[in-house]
Amino acid sequence: MRGRKQREVEEAAVDLTPMLDVVFILLIFFIVTAVFLDEHAQQLEPPPPQTDTPSEPVPVILIRVDEDNLVFVNNRVSDISSVRANIERLRAETPNSAVIIQAHPEAKNRTIIRIRDQAAGASIERVNVILSDV
16 A cells, blocks of 8 residues: 555535626526516495584495396396496486495406496596495
8 A cells, every 4th residue: 555645535515606696697587587567456345424414315336246147237137238328328317426335245346347437438537336235
């Protein structure tokens, strides 16, 4: 064993610098490509409390949505795409009428939102949403 030199045991080392570079590049990529949406909440306001009883009742346009997402405008079956036309027709007959959406607990939210959008398209500022009993 005279002629052989003993080698020192080399420790394996992992250089983490390239991995950190990749992590920072991925972080920058995800920050730059992230989409920041300016979301607006639907204004579902309850009716204001009444301080005095009105002398004459306000006419109401009642839009009812049942558990099967069938839409009724003043107790007449209506297609969801014709809700706006029905509201405009009824508002022409009684200009100061209020719009109320009566939704069944099993009705889908997208149906109610689409009806509210149709009412907003008919220039209705305030649409009240109530939950039906059954």
